[in-house]
Amino acid sequence: MNAPALSRRSLLLQGGALVVGFSMAGRNALAQTFAPVATDGFTKAVAPDQVDSFLALGADGRATIFSGKVDLGTGIETAMAQIAAEELDLPLDRVAVVQGDTALTPDQGPTYGSLSIQKGGVEIRHAAATARARLVQRASERLGVPVDALETRDGAVRPKAGGPGLAYAELVTDGRLDLKVDPAVNTKDPARFALVGKSVARIDIPQKVMGRFTYMQDVRVPGMVHARVVRPPAIGASLESVDEGSVAGIPGVLKVVRQGNFLAVVAEKEWAAVKAAGQLGATWSKWEGLPEQDKLWQHVRATKVTKDDLTSSTGDAEAALGRAARTLEASYDFAIHTHGSIGPSCAVAELKDGLLTCWTASQMTHALRKQLAAMTGLAPEAVRCIYVEGSGCYGRNGHEDAAGDAALLARAVGRPVRVQWSRADEHGWDPKGPPTLIDLKAGLDADGNVAAWSSQFHVPEGAAGNVPLVAADLAGLPHETAMAPGNVIQNSALPYAFPNVRTVCHRLASTPFRPSWIRTPGRMQNTYANEAFLDECAAAAGADPLEYRLRALKDPRGIAVLERVAEIAGWQARPSPAADMSGDVLRGRGLSYVKYELNRTYVAGVAEVEVDRRTGRIRVPRFFVAQDCGQIINPDGVRNQLDGNVIQTVSRVLMEEVTFDRGGVTSLDWASYPIITFPDVPEVVTALIDRPTEKPWGAGEPSAAIVPAAISNAIFDATGARLRSVPFTPAKVKAALRAT
Structure with missing residues (x-):
């Protein structure tokens, strides 16, 4: 999703908009350039109990949905649009979705646990249904027609008996509803569904098929420089010395950044950063703190148990085992897995005037915002995370870590920094599925x-x-x-x-x-x-x-x-x-x-x-x-x-x-x-x-x-x-x- 350049003015009423109206530029270039965005001064609601947090109806008859849950390539963007269009009685092509922008979307929790529709979609459904109910009430007052004699259709409220109706934009004269979401609101009867339950073409697929989709790896920001992190040769190794002169002859190298055991090279061009990272002389301590792989399961059995969770207890299993006609025993194990994302993780960060903006494929942008605030010492309100779909993202892979890299380096060099992980970074340093x-x-x-x-x-x-x-x-x-x-x-x-x-x-x-x-x-x-x-x-x-x-x-x-x-x-x-x-x-x-x-x-x-x-x-x-x-x-x-x-x-x-x-x-x-x-x-x-x-x-x-x-x-x-x-x-x- 292209990140719009937003100001207080652009977030206020524009020609009868419910909340906001802004341009949603198409993602039609392989490398999308994103304009720098401010991270303070926003007036749009993001509280999860406010209708205005979840949707906006523009003067052009289009709706914009604000979802804290994000599409990881699984079709959630399309499903969210279907849910909202259904409840608002709008054609699907008049609904756009903004995802995972911490300045614009409510915190609906990370996109995990198969909760995007079950939780996030239901919250959007309730917000849309609450808005529709208020619009019908306002139309009733304007038209002098009882609520039960009105219907919503194609973005307008009309008398069921016929006659002129009112477009949604005409019913929003003050720019917002200032209305709390009613979790008990009457949502549409499933018997009347026109979109939900139907297979519709996914919103994202055409651009992907044509090679025009902007993935996180394609994002460019004006003034941006490139960085590569030099990883320790062992997970727990300490950095003992760095020879900055070892990369002095590489054109375009701007800075070697060292903070504790974090080491990186920043350059004007990406290839210069790659070359410098491979050439940089550094001395690390030895570390051998992992178990031997062929003794992994002995290691697991020997690991200290902090507590036992009794997840079910019925009858007396031990006594019944002793009385059984036949007993069976077995042990099963499941190996350590890496995410193996096809596109290695990437992020861009800019720290300007005390405000941090991060473009990220994190599926938990609101949580990442807190993590970046903690590591930089900024207030969470001074950090904005903007979701851009990654070429390879699910689970908690390396995208949050790449964002941490980029934030640290943006602070160190005073310019927007893009960090692109390598395949070795991805496999070696992303978090793992435990044994x-x-x-x-x-x-x-x-x-x-x-x-x-x-x-x-x-x-x-x-x-x-x-x-x-x-x-x-x-x-x-x-x-x-x-x-x-x-x-x-x-x-x-x-x-x-x-x-x-x-x-x-x-x-x-x-x-x-x-x-x-x-x-x-x-x-x-x-x-x-x-x-x-x-x-x-x-x-x-x-x-x-x-x-x-x-x-x-x-x-x-x-x-x-x-x-x-x-x-x-x-x-x-x-x-x-x-x-x-x-x-x-x-x-x-x-x-x-x-x-x-x-x-x-x-x-x-x-x-x-x-x-x-x-x-x-x-x-x-x-x-x-x-x-x-x-x-x-x-x-x-x-x-x-x-x-x-x-x-x-x-x-x-x-x-x-x-x-x-x-x-x-x-x-x-x-x-x-x-x-x-x-x-x-x-x-x-x-x-x-x-x-x-x-x-x-x-x-x-x-x-x-x-x-x-x-x-x-x-x-x-x-x-x-x-x-x-x-x-x-x-x-x-x-x-x-x-x-x-």
């Missing part, structure tokens, strides 16, 4: 049913909060609420009605790398262990995996998604493993299910796999998904999410793993950290269960949670070998086959 280790026990009764279930999850300590910025840490600057990501204990508890259950999460005092949110954090790892181990129970009972789940599931919506995925996958009831294991390439199918966080979005999946017993290579030619996320805004957008979740998670399950030595990450490129390529992308077959009268739930994460277990279960079905350690590499497959 997860799960121990499980189950007791079966004489009929093979689960009579007892006990599980222990080894996960990092922490609650939802900011991950500390690398620049602040290296430079010894203040941190703002540095905590590990929360909610990683979700889905450790089970959705099934077993009589005796105890699930415990051991919260670990430390983890090898900065922990961060990576798509479906915790829920993926926990669901993987639970659903794969449940499959072990079904196999021990000689039961069909689908029937085994259905007999223990009491939730009608959960049953519906399982039955639907079985239908689209052509599921044939039988126990696993398959009877025929002849030939060099073995084929199987596996099932998995989740009720996300046990309170929203139901997903079931079936993976089809091919296992080459000679090479150990696994392919997933097809993956079937059925999902119920309540009211669907844009079915095509939801299918995009399902496709993306499956493809990315197949990659994570089959091949992705951070490698490291005692000093730092060694998987610094695509050769050492491979991801899935087009020939191995599975065909994804989806079925959506739309419930228009229900609340909308998230679709960005839940379907990823089912993928690891479905693949693991399919491998067992094909081979009789159980894989319990992600990623399922050829070496692990061959070892498991030898052990069967």
